[in-house]
Every structure is written in C-alpha cells, then in structure tokens.
Amino acid sequence: MKDISKTIKKVDSDDKSSGKSKYISDYKMENMLHAITVRSKHQKAKIIKRTYPVLKEGYYIIDHTDIPGVNFVKMIFDDMPVFAENEVNYYLEPIALVVGPDKEEVLEIVNSIEIAYEIQIPTYEYTNSVINYNFTKGNIEKAKKESESEIEYTYNTPYQEQLYIEPQGMIGYFENNQVTLVGSIQCPYYVKAAVVSILDSEEDYIRVKQATVGGAFGGKEEFPSLIACHLAIAVHKIKKSVKLIYEREEDMETTTKRHPATIKLKAYMKDNKILGISSNVGIDAGAYIGLSGVVLSRALIAATGVYTIDNLAVNGDVFITNTVPNGAFRGFGAPQMLFAIEMFIHHIAKDINVEPLTLRQSYLAKQNDSTSTTGTFRDPIIMPEMLEKALKESDFIRKEKEYKQENSLKGIGMSWFLHGCGFTGSxxxxxxxxxxxxxxxxxxxxxxxxxxxxxxxxxxxxxxxxxxxxxxxxxxxxxxxxxxxxxxxxxxxxxxxxxxxxxxxxxxxxxxxxxxxxxxxxxxxxxxxYKQPSYIKWDEDNFRGDAYPAYSWGINIVEVEIDKNTYEVTVKEGWSVYDVGKAIDEQIIIGQADGGQLQGIGYGYMEVMKAVDGKIQQKNVTDYIIPTSVDAPILHTYLIDNPYPLGPYGAKGAGELTLVGGAPAVALAIEHAIGKKVTKIPVTPEYIMELMSNE
Amino acid sequence: MVDYFIPTTLIDTLEFINNNEAKIISGATDLMVQRKKGAEITPYFTKKPVFVFNIKELNFIKESYEHIHIGACTPVSDLLNHKGTPSLLRKSIEVMASPALRNLATLPGNIINASPAGDTLPILYILDASVKIETLNSNRIVKVKDVITGPRRTILNSNEMITEVIVPKEEFTKSDFVKVGGRKADAISKISFTYAVKIKENKIIDLRLAFGAVGPVIIRKEELEEKYTNIELSKFKELKQEIINDYRQYITPINDQRSNKEYRKKVALNLLGDFIDTL
Amino acid sequence: MSKITFILNNKVVSTTQHPTVRLIDVLREEFDYTGVKEGCGEGECGACSVLLNDRLVNSCLVPLGTVHDQKIMTIEGLSETPQGKLLIESYSKEGAVQCGFCTPGMLMASHSLLNEIPNPTDLEIKIGLSGNLCRCTGYNMIVNAVRRASKEGVGLW
CATH class of the missing domain: 3.30.365.10 (Aldehyde oxidase/xanthine dehydrogenase, molybdopterin binding domain)
Structure with missing residues (x-):
C-alpha cells in the first residue's frame, strides 16, 4: 500500500505562481461599482447628526436605514451592529458605505460626509467584564491548604495581526434573483448566515462563493461577515455589482486581531511539587464580543498546557474596551495561554532550583491522564519519543549548559504544546x-x-x-x-x-x-x-469532560543570539517535532508547520502592535514588522506518526498547533541568553534593554 | 494645457521647472507613498509632475582623482555594483529597504525627503558629501548637511534641481555603519550610527561620527570631533565616558510607532561606547 | 490627449492614462495583468513586483510617467520564458507555494536575483527576496526553490 504522506504535486501551485489564479481583487464585471466605508472618527460617541452631500446620479450612500433585518452581524451574540446607528464604540467603526462608478469620487463623497458626535469617555482598561467563565478540577482548596509556598507570575501578551498578504475584500452582484457575494473568506456559510439575517431573507436569496484566498490565519473567519453585510445591503438595494477591497491600512486599523491578554498564574507548592494551580485570564475583546467568549474558553481549557496538574481553579473574563474588535487568529486563545504556562513552568523550576526539563517531564501528561477539564487523554501520547528526537537534533542539552556558562548572550529555548482538534466540546x-x-x-x-x-x-x-x-x-x-x-x-x-x-x-x-x-x-x-463519538461527553456550562475529540502535540526548540549593544535578537535556528497523527502530505504539513512556527516566533519577539487612545499605532506593513526571509532561521521540522483512529488515514489537526509553541520557545531562548525572567511578549530589543538594565 | 512633462534632457527639465510650478519625480519611492490615495485612485499632485528617472545624462557614476560623482537619477543599486563606491556608502545602501526599492531609490531622493532616518544621510554627512544644485541659469555646490534644514525641509527652491551628488574619496583607518531596524531587512531605522577615523602613529588625526533617527536631523558635531582629534588612541579610550557625556545632550530621540526614546538614546550611546572600546 | 508608450511583456503598448497613475493600476486594470498583486500599496510587501528595464521594482511605487519608452515585464511575461517556467516548477517541487498571493512577486524577485547572481548562497537568496513578504511558508521552502532553480537552470541566468 502506498504511504499517503508521500508528497505529490500541489494542484494549485502552478496557477498561483504564474499569476493565473483569481483572487478577489482580480475579478472584473461589467459596470462594476466601487465601495468605500464611512467610519467613525471617535472611540466612543453618540451620533447626533449626519449630513450627507447631494449625490450625482449613480452614487449611493448605504447605511443602517437600508437594513431590512435586525442591525447585527450574526455571530454568537447580537452586539455588533453592521452599521452604527446612534452611537459608535470604537475608532473607525463602520457607519455607512458609499457606492459609485468612479472610485475617486466615491472617496470624495466619503470625505465630504459630515457626522456630528457627542463625545463620551472611552474605556481601555480591563474593567468591563461581559463574560466570565470559571471551573475547577480536583480540589484546589485542599491544595492551597496543604501548600507551603506559593509562586505567582503575571504574563502579558499583545495584539497580533494576521497580516495575510492579501487584504480583505469581496464583490457582490445580483444574478438569477440572488444576492451573490464572492470573497476572500474562510467560511462561506458563516457569511451566508450573516447576510440572510441582515437582509431578513430566504436562504435561497443568498449565494456565497469563495475566490482564491491569499492567506487568512483566522482573520477571514468571522470578519468577512461584516463586509458581506455591507455589500449585501448595497446589492439588495441597487441591484448592481459592487467591489469592496480594503486598503492595507484600513485592514490593519479596522479588522480583527489576536486578543491581548493578561494571565495571572499561581502555583501551590510543597516539597518542590506543584499541588495545584490557579489561573486568572483576562482578554481584551475590543468594542464588541464577537467570538471572544469562544477564544476565552479555548485559552482556559489550555490552562495547564501539556502538563497534568491535579488541582486547578481556572477563571477568565472577556473585557470590553473602546478599541477595534478582536477575533479569530490561528490558535484562538491557546497561544496566549501556552505562552503563559510554558514560561510559568520554567519560572517555577528556577524558583525551586530544579532543572526545568526535569520539572516538565515530571508533569508531562500521559495517556489516560485527566485533562484540565477532567476529561481523558484517550489516545497514546508520544511526547517522550518526540522529545528524544528534538533534543538529539538540536543538541539542546549541551548548548543549554554551554551558553549559560559562556555568558555569551546566546540562548536556546524549548516549548511543549498541544492543540485540541476541531470545535471545543460538543x-x-x-x-x-x-x-x-x-x-x-x-x-x-x-x-x-x-x-x-x-x-x-x-x-x-x-x-x-x-x-x-x-x-x-x-x-x-x-x-x-x-x-x-x-x-x-x-x-x-x-x-x-x-x-x-x-x-x-x-x-x-x-x-x-x-x-x-x-x-x-x-x-x-x-x-x-458528522456523528460525535459516543464516548465524548462535554458539559459546556461547567467546562467538564472531553473538551476535544483529539489533540495534536508539538515541541519547538529555538536558538538565538542577542547583540550586546543594540539588544537585537537573531533567531539562528529552529527545530520542531510534531504529532499530527498522520500527515496526508508530508511536504504540505512541513510547509505549514514552518510558516506557523515563524508566525509564532514573530509573535514572540518581533511583532509590535499597540493601541494608543484606542487607535492602532502600527497600521501599515512598514510599521508592523513581520519576519522577512533574512530574519527567518533555518527550520528543521520532523513529523512522528501517531495515527488517530477517527481521522482520515489517522490524520489529526495541524493548522493551529504549529503556531502555538513559537512564542514561548523564542522567549525562553532570550531568557536563557540574558539570564532575566521574561514575562511578556514580544521580547523586543526595547524590552530586553529594560530587563538587562534592571540588575 | 501641459500638466506634466517627461523630459529626456536636463536642460529641458530645468527650463520646465523654471517656467512652471513643477514637482520633480525621480525614483518616487517616498513620494508615491506620501501621495497615495488608494488602489485604483490617482495619487495626489498639485504641481505639474516632471518625470526625470530615465534621463540618461543624469544616470552616471564618474570618478575623478578626489571625488566620486553620482548622477541624480542613478538608482542606489548601481552604487552597489560599482567598484569605487566608498565602503561606508555601500554599507548604508546594502541595508536600505529592499532590492526592488534600491532599484528606484536615488541619493537626491534620500536627501530631499530629509527624514532623520534616511539611511544614506549619516554617511553623506560624515563623508562631507555635496550636491550640485542647478537652475536654468546657474548652479551651486552645497554640502548635504547644509541642504537639509529640518525634517522634510530643504533649502531647495522650486526652480532648482539636485543634478549630482559629489562624494570625496578618502581612506580611513577604520569606519563602519550600524543600522538598528525592527528586523534584518526591509526596515526603517530606529537608530543608525556611523563613524570614520584616521589614525596615524597611534594618534587620532581625523574623527567623524554621526547618528541617524535620534533627532530632527542627522546628528554630527564637528566641534566635538575636533575636540577629540589629535590625541593618542589610548588617551581617547580613557576619555570614553567624557565623550559619551558630550554627545548625550545632542541625542534627543522621540517615541513613535517603531521604538521609544529611552531605547534609542541608550543604544546610540552604546554604539558610541562600543566604537571607542573596539577602536 | 497624449499617450504614454512602453514595452509590456515584449509588446509595444500605449495608454492615455495620466502619468501620475500607479503602474500597478495600469497593469491590472487596463492590461488585465492581475498576476501583479497589491498587498500594501507602499513598496514594503513586494507582491506587486515587476521588472522595469530588467530590474526588480515595486509597481505600486512607479508612476506611469516613469515607464514612458521603457520596458516592463510582469509575471505573465516571465512565466512564458524558460527561466519563468523553471521557477514555477522549482517552487512547485519544493512546496514553496501556499496561499500564493506573494508568489508572483516572489518569482519576479527570484528571477532578478538569479540574473544578478546565478549561483547564490542561501544568504544571498534571502537578501534577494528580503523585500517580498510571505506569511505562510516561513521562507525555508522558498529559499529551497530558488536554490533548486539555480542548480537546475545552469546557463539560463
């Protein structure tokens, strides 16, 4: 029998390389109109008055008054309007759409629209919790009582921008009595559901088609539903084809990003043993909830990473702030939590003077162990075998010792991680x-x-x-x-x-x-x-049971060197070992893994995005820095088969897993190089300077 | 009405800018970003654009005994391929943006854009480079440091054009250029530092230092350079702290979306200190 | 109205568009060369890379006036050449194409690099591609693809 993993030629490679593949901005239709979004100039304000210019024939302004259905983007909560009506809750929130044949004139109309606001006081602090989830495992009170000491750290993680190279975009047109939307999207049926809801229409009035997608990383999961609603309202009203492609700045300032998070972890210790951990997680949703509750739950479920901890108290909040709404991004809450727990296990080891690797190994989950949500790791866990491979290929143990002694600003770091495959719970x-x-x-x-x-x-x-x-x-x-x-x-x-x-x-x-x-x-x-395996039981209200049908596992090792004068980080080499069950195509998985790891490493040391007064500061590719080819290290990536009985040929999930370990691996490598504890990412030269000057 | 001009000669260009409210467009790498309005929308120019990038007589690298003369429309990548390019200038171009950008970018563009983060500017400052500025009826030679008066501000009048950059050829005992960007390529400087030193019989006989992106313009202090010239190398090293203190007051960086002032200042002085230590 | 004339993928073409219009818009909208992609509109991502007189440039930064009487090649032109065909094949064999949005620009940069340095080191490859951002691959397979093209394309560049 032939091995499914053996690489074949990718079916779309040549068309993409030669420029033949059609991405959304490449579509052309007769008499296609252009659309540009009118946006709020304030972070929080009441809209007092709108003054629209008199329009030439063929130009339209579409706003909330044109919505046949209820003015919400259909997601989990009905809280995010498609067009702002009486109030705005973040800078650049959509208020209307201007549509017309000449894009320059459309832009002029956008700029001539006058909106009078009554400015209100925005919130950027984590004070307004709109969702709280909490759960326990074992008996945390008992652990607390029996403990002799507590170790506590707070970890902070920032925004991350997906930075798909193709900006968001969609076209809409009316054909065969259907509002048809073609877009750069991950979820055609999410888009359809949102549009059916906003137009209050029959299902068959809406048709959604995918164009070739130029990268997504979660950024084209729920966000395109908003653009689709804008366009669909326009197409439904004027029955013409309309194109809406975001400029890069518009994309970076207004589309969803990875949630910034603050994670406080406390370990209850006795005789150098971790009796229990309590975790407190806050994530910043931005102005509307969107998928934030689900992101939070994935973060909470990952509270102990790859480790088995018997007693847990996990608590988390989604906070609303007057900033751009955050959303799906490869990893979906797990990268924040995995960064925190990987740093934490390391910091505990340092504080109790135990080799981090030894401490990790003593808590590493084994088959049939109880998960953070008191479910069961049913399938074999081959982390020990993966570890052996990773240590051998990277020569980790020797380097770890040598660099520490050399005092050379060289460092090596290792992260262990897992990712639940498929939707959470049931x-x-x-x-x-x-x-x-x-x-x-x-x-x-x-x-x-x-x-x-x-x-x-x-x-x-x-x-x-x-x-x-x-x-x-x-x-x-x-x-x-x-x-x-x-x-x-x-x-x-x-x-x-x-x-x-x-x-x-x-x-x-x-x-x-x-x-x-x-x-x-x-x-x-x-x-x-789809039929759920009968043994999967999940109590959604109490976060109890099997949160995922299966888990993929990974180890990243990253080597760095820091410049003594400039504190710049050179990521020299990376090694990874993954258990994704069985690769359907080895080259495809390794390519995806390399990209995921670099995206995770970038999150860990390079990519800075901040909001100041509710405005994103790094709003173009010049200021939001992602790794170039020169920054990218050589990556050595290995797969070890561990077939999952219910996956095709034994395959499990792979897409998100490969990002999750990058940040803690690079952060630990930098920590190793400079001998200072790192508690936030990205570990920029500015932060390294701060750490190194605090003797 | 002629609302733009694509000249093939310098004289036509000078005549046009003399008689029209014109904007010279060469490599356009900064200009097209500053004037863009969006995809499929024409960038915004109020003055009549003059497209000079392909004027052949302005695309040259010539060497005289003492100078290298670089035509205004010579893309900086040509300087990478030219043997006689001063090594410092070459270093600054190697780390300037990306290969594609270097095929469009020109030295006069970097000068006229007058950004304190302009990659070649610290080099042009310490090499005492000049530009030839021409009008229809006149020309003058001005040092680069005197062309730039502030961020995005120069002394150029609307009927004037930089036609040539003139870089003295000099041999230094030691020189270097360090660019600190957010990443290893395709980045805008957070800080840059350059030096060029001549040492004779263990004595510093020529000392030049400049910093980029830590003030409104490139920081070069000739009075300080003079102060520390004509002293023994060992003495110079002993004066490290004094030299750093002397420069400290001139390093006045800002916070922005790319870095913060504390980092910029400390790293600028670290680089200065490291230069002294390793000289 | 006066015309701007240039050689586009080996054919003489002309347009009446204003010379301050961005070359990328002319190529995509008027001549339908949509392999030229817009990723950032400010010369940072490289997705719009084309050759101007055989040299790599970002077409979002080039005003039309600059190409008058000059020569432009897009990915559509390159992919018809032996060099382009080999690059397409090398990228495919090495798995260097994922979402593909950066790929046409990446190929233009690869070709331009190999024109200058037919036998590049890995670092030279990385520097040659440093103005072309990719968010999918981690670049390793792209570097492999260029190395492969260089080895298999002896004499082409």
Missing amino acids: GEATHINAVVKLEKDKNDLVTILIAAVDMGQGVKTTMRKIVSNILDIPIENVIYNHPDTNLVPDSGPTVASRTIMIVGGLVARAAKQLKENWIDRNYQIFTEK
Whole structure:
C-alpha cells in the first residue's frame, strides 16, 4: 500500500505562481461599482447628526436605514451592529458605505460626509467584564491548604495581526434573483448566515462563493461577515455589482486581531511539587464580543498546557474596551495561554532550583491522564519519543549548559504544546453538524462537495489526494472547486484545525461508500454527516469532560543570539517535532508547520502592535514588522506518526498547533541568553534593554 | 494645457521647472507613498509632475582623482555594483529597504525627503558629501548637511534641481555603519550610527561620527570631533565616558510607532561606547 | 490627449492614462495583468513586483510617467520564458507555494536575483527576496526553490 504522506504535486501551485489564479481583487464585471466605508472618527460617541452631500446620479450612500433585518452581524451574540446607528464604540467603526462608478469620487463623497458626535469617555482598561467563565478540577482548596509556598507570575501578551498578504475584500452582484457575494473568506456559510439575517431573507436569496484566498490565519473567519453585510445591503438595494477591497491600512486599523491578554498564574507548592494551580485570564475583546467568549474558553481549557496538574481553579473574563474588535487568529486563545504556562513552568523550576526539563517531564501528561477539564487523554501520547528526537537534533542539552556558562548572550529555548482538534466540546455535534457530499458523474469524474476553503494550507490537494487514494483513481479525476453555497452542503467553517480531521474524515467515509458501491459510467452521489463519538461527553456550562475529540502535540526548540549593544535578537535556528497523527502530505504539513512556527516566533519577539487612545499605532506593513526571509532561521521540522483512529488515514489537526509553541520557545531562548525572567511578549530589543538594565 | 512633462534632457527639465510650478519625480519611492490615495485612485499632485528617472545624462557614476560623482537619477543599486563606491556608502545602501526599492531609490531622493532616518544621510554627512544644485541659469555646490534644514525641509527652491551628488574619496583607518531596524531587512531605522577615523602613529588625526533617527536631523558635531582629534588612541579610550557625556545632550530621540526614546538614546550611546572600546 | 508608450511583456503598448497613475493600476486594470498583486500599496510587501528595464521594482511605487519608452515585464511575461517556467516548477517541487498571493512577486524577485547572481548562497537568496513578504511558508521552502532553480537552470541566468 502506498504511504499517503508521500508528497505529490500541489494542484494549485502552478496557477498561483504564474499569476493565473483569481483572487478577489482580480475579478472584473461589467459596470462594476466601487465601495468605500464611512467610519467613525471617535472611540466612543453618540451620533447626533449626519449630513450627507447631494449625490450625482449613480452614487449611493448605504447605511443602517437600508437594513431590512435586525442591525447585527450574526455571530454568537447580537452586539455588533453592521452599521452604527446612534452611537459608535470604537475608532473607525463602520457607519455607512458609499457606492459609485468612479472610485475617486466615491472617496470624495466619503470625505465630504459630515457626522456630528457627542463625545463620551472611552474605556481601555480591563474593567468591563461581559463574560466570565470559571471551573475547577480536583480540589484546589485542599491544595492551597496543604501548600507551603506559593509562586505567582503575571504574563502579558499583545495584539497580533494576521497580516495575510492579501487584504480583505469581496464583490457582490445580483444574478438569477440572488444576492451573490464572492470573497476572500474562510467560511462561506458563516457569511451566508450573516447576510440572510441582515437582509431578513430566504436562504435561497443568498449565494456565497469563495475566490482564491491569499492567506487568512483566522482573520477571514468571522470578519468577512461584516463586509458581506455591507455589500449585501448595497446589492439588495441597487441591484448592481459592487467591489469592496480594503486598503492595507484600513485592514490593519479596522479588522480583527489576536486578543491581548493578561494571565495571572499561581502555583501551590510543597516539597518542590506543584499541588495545584490557579489561573486568572483576562482578554481584551475590543468594542464588541464577537467570538471572544469562544477564544476565552479555548485559552482556559489550555490552562495547564501539556502538563497534568491535579488541582486547578481556572477563571477568565472577556473585557470590553473602546478599541477595534478582536477575533479569530490561528490558535484562538491557546497561544496566549501556552505562552503563559510554558514560561510559568520554567519560572517555577528556577524558583525551586530544579532543572526545568526535569520539572516538565515530571508533569508531562500521559495517556489516560485527566485533562484540565477532567476529561481523558484517550489516545497514546508520544511526547517522550518526540522529545528524544528534538533534543538529539538540536543538541539542546549541551548548548543549554554551554551558553549559560559562556555568558555569551546566546540562548536556546524549548516549548511543549498541544492543540485540541476541531470545535471545543460538543460544538461539532451541536453547532456545526457537518455534511459532505461526493458526486460521481457519468464519466466517472468525482467531485468533492464541501464548504472547506483552501487558504494556502493545501486542502485542494489533500482532499483530492484522500479521495483518489481511497478510490484508486488518478487525482485528475477528482474535482474540488472553490465552494459555492448554491452547490455545496455546509461542511462547516474552515477553522479550528478541523478541516482534514473532521471534514476530511467525512470525505474519506463518503469515498469508501462510493468505492463499495461503485458502478462504472453511472451518476452516483453519497452524503456523510458528522456523528460525535459516543464516548465524548462535554458539559459546556461547567467546562467538564472531553473538551476535544483529539489533540495534536508539538515541541519547538529555538536558538538565538542577542547583540550586546543594540539588544537585537537573531533567531539562528529552529527545530520542531510534531504529532499530527498522520500527515496526508508530508511536504504540505512541513510547509505549514514552518510558516506557523515563524508566525509564532514573530509573535514572540518581533511583532509590535499597540493601541494608543484606542487607535492602532502600527497600521501599515512598514510599521508592523513581520519576519522577512533574512530574519527567518533555518527550520528543521520532523513529523512522528501517531495515527488517530477517527481521522482520515489517522490524520489529526495541524493548522493551529504549529503556531502555538513559537512564542514561548523564542522567549525562553532570550531568557536563557540574558539570564532575566521574561514575562511578556514580544521580547523586543526595547524590552530586553529594560530587563538587562534592571540588575 | 501641459500638466506634466517627461523630459529626456536636463536642460529641458530645468527650463520646465523654471517656467512652471513643477514637482520633480525621480525614483518616487517616498513620494508615491506620501501621495497615495488608494488602489485604483490617482495619487495626489498639485504641481505639474516632471518625470526625470530615465534621463540618461543624469544616470552616471564618474570618478575623478578626489571625488566620486553620482548622477541624480542613478538608482542606489548601481552604487552597489560599482567598484569605487566608498565602503561606508555601500554599507548604508546594502541595508536600505529592499532590492526592488534600491532599484528606484536615488541619493537626491534620500536627501530631499530629509527624514532623520534616511539611511544614506549619516554617511553623506560624515563623508562631507555635496550636491550640485542647478537652475536654468546657474548652479551651486552645497554640502548635504547644509541642504537639509529640518525634517522634510530643504533649502531647495522650486526652480532648482539636485543634478549630482559629489562624494570625496578618502581612506580611513577604520569606519563602519550600524543600522538598528525592527528586523534584518526591509526596515526603517530606529537608530543608525556611523563613524570614520584616521589614525596615524597611534594618534587620532581625523574623527567623524554621526547618528541617524535620534533627532530632527542627522546628528554630527564637528566641534566635538575636533575636540577629540589629535590625541593618542589610548588617551581617547580613557576619555570614553567624557565623550559619551558630550554627545548625550545632542541625542534627543522621540517615541513613535517603531521604538521609544529611552531605547534609542541608550543604544546610540552604546554604539558610541562600543566604537571607542573596539577602536 | 497624449499617450504614454512602453514595452509590456515584449509588446509595444500605449495608454492615455495620466502619468501620475500607479503602474500597478495600469497593469491590472487596463492590461488585465492581475498576476501583479497589491498587498500594501507602499513598496514594503513586494507582491506587486515587476521588472522595469530588467530590474526588480515595486509597481505600486512607479508612476506611469516613469515607464514612458521603457520596458516592463510582469509575471505573465516571465512565466512564458524558460527561466519563468523553471521557477514555477522549482517552487512547485519544493512546496514553496501556499496561499500564493506573494508568489508572483516572489518569482519576479527570484528571477532578478538569479540574473544578478546565478549561483547564490542561501544568504544571498534571502537578501534577494528580503523585500517580498510571505506569511505562510516561513521562507525555508522558498529559499529551497530558488536554490533548486539555480542548480537546475545552469546557463539560463
């Protein structure tokens, strides 16, 4: 049998390289109008009066008065308006949309709109909690009582901008009595649901299609629903095609980012043992809740990282501030928590004078251990084997000793991490209910009908590979077009490291059905629906039970050197070992892993984004610094198979995992180099200077 | 009405800017960012643009016995490929933005943009580089440091054009340029530092230092350079703290979206100290 | 109205657009070369890279007036050449393409680098690509792709 992991040619590589692939800004239609968003000039204010200019024929101003449905972006909470009505809650909040044939004139109209505000006092502090979650494991009170000492640290993590190279964008048009939206999106059915709600329409009045997506990283999960609503209201009203592409600055100032977080951890200690940990997490939602509750819950569930701690008290809040709303970003709460817990375990070890590696190993979770939410790690955990590989390849132990003695400003750091695959808890069964279809035509060409989006992670190739392997037909005979809600069932959003494991698993099942029932030269169609494994039990209210059906695991090691004069960090080399079950395509996973790790490393030491007075300061690619090719270290990436019985060919999630360990690994490497405790990221030269001058 | 001009000769250019309210556009790497209004919207220019980038007679690198003459429209990447380019100038260009940008950027562009973070400026200051400024009827040679009067401000009049940059050729015992950016390439300076020193028989006979991005303009203090010239190298090293103290007052950086003033100041002085230690 | 004429992917073309219009807009909107991507609009990301007289430039920073009587090549032109074809193949073999938005610009930069240095070291490759941001790959596979093209394309550059 051939090994599924063996790399094949990516199906979309050549079209992308040669510029043939159509991204959203490349679409052209007859008489297409341009749209630009009118935005708030204040962080918190009442709108007293709007003065719109007299418009030339063919120009339109669309605002909340044009909304047929209820003025909210349909998500989890009805709190974020599509267009601000009587108040604004963050700087640059959308108020209206100007549409017309000449983009320059559209811009002039935008600039000529006068809005009178009554300014109110904004909040930027973590004071206004709108969601609180808390849970315990074991008996934290007992641990507290029995402890002899407490070790406490507070960790801070910043914004991170996805910085997909393709800015947000969408076009809308009216065709066959449907409002049709084509966009750079991760979740066609999220967009559809939001538009159905805002237009208060029938389902079949809305059609959503995906264009080739130029990177997303979570940034095109829920945010595009807002643009879609703006456009859909316009298209519904004027029945013309409209294009709305964000400028880079507009994208950086107004779209969702990774939630800044403050994480306070306290360990109850006795005889150099951790009896229990209490965690307090605050995340900054920005002006509206959006997905922040779900982000918080993923952070809380990751409270103990890869370690088994018997007694836990976990508490977290979502705070509302008058800043741009934050949202989905690869890792979804876990990068913040994993940074904190990885630093914490290290800092505990230092404080009790134990080798960090020894302390880590003594708490490393094993199969059948109880998770942070008192669920069970059911599947084999192969971290010891992964560790051996990582230590050997990186020569970690020798370097760790030598650099410390040398006093050379060289450092090496290691992080251990895991990521739950798929939606949290029973989300797959209760919220998503994925459906996939596999259709064979009379020429025996097989089409995969799913809503999953290829945003660079390679599912166009891996899904087709799964089907062609199972059916034993050439990959050219398997078709997988960009999703179109008129044609594909709702297999769920392209998020949460679920696409291969959950959707791919269903596609594999459908392929097996087809294989067993294959009739040459006949039209056949097979449908598969998600069924939750019966042993997965999740109590959403009490955060109790199996938070995820499966976990992927990883180890990152990063080596750095600091310049003694400028405190600049050179990331010299990186090593990673991952357990993603089974790679559907080795090269695709390693490529994704390298990118994820560099994005995580960037988060850890380079990428600075701050809001001052509610305004994002780094609003272009010149000021928001991400790693270039010269900054990128050589990355040595290894995969160890650990097949998951319910994943296709044993595959688990991989997309988010690879980002999660980057920040703690690089932060620990810098800590090692300078001999000072690091408690926040990014560990910039400015912060290193501060640490090194506080003797 | 002619509302723009694409000349092929210098004389046509000078005549046009003499007779029109014109804006010279060369590599345009700063200008097109400053004037952009968005995708598919024409950038904003109030004056008549004159596109000079391809004027052949302004694209040259010539060497005389004492100087290197660089035509105004010579992209800085040409200086990387030219053997006789002073090594300091080469170093500053190597770390300037990106390869694509270096194919458009010109030295006069860097000068006229007059940003304290301009990569080549500290070098042009300490090498005592000059520019040739021409009008239809006249020309004058002015030192780069005298062209720039403040952030984004120069002495150039609207009928004037920089046509040439003139860099003296000099041999130094030791020289270096350090750029501190947010990352290793494609970055704007947080701080830059350059020095060039001549040492003869263990004595410092020529000392030049400049800092970028730590004040409104490039910081070069010739009176301090003079103060510490003609002294023994060992003595110079002993004076480290005094030298640092002398410079400290002139290092007046700001907080911005790229760094903070404490860091800029400390690192600028660290680099100065390291220069003294390792001389 | 006067015309601006230039050579675009080996063909003489002309346009009546104003010379301050950005080259990227002319290439994408008038000539439909949408392989030229806009990622930042300020010369930092490299997605809009094209060749101006065989040298790499950011087309978002080039006003149309600058290309009058000059020569421009976009990814659409490069991909028809033996060098372009080899780069496309090398990028594919090394898995260097993920979302693909940076890729056309990355190929232009790769070609320009190999034009200057046919046998680059890894550091030279990285410097050659340093103005082209990629957020998906971590750059390792891109560097591998350029190295492969350099090895397999002996004599092409």
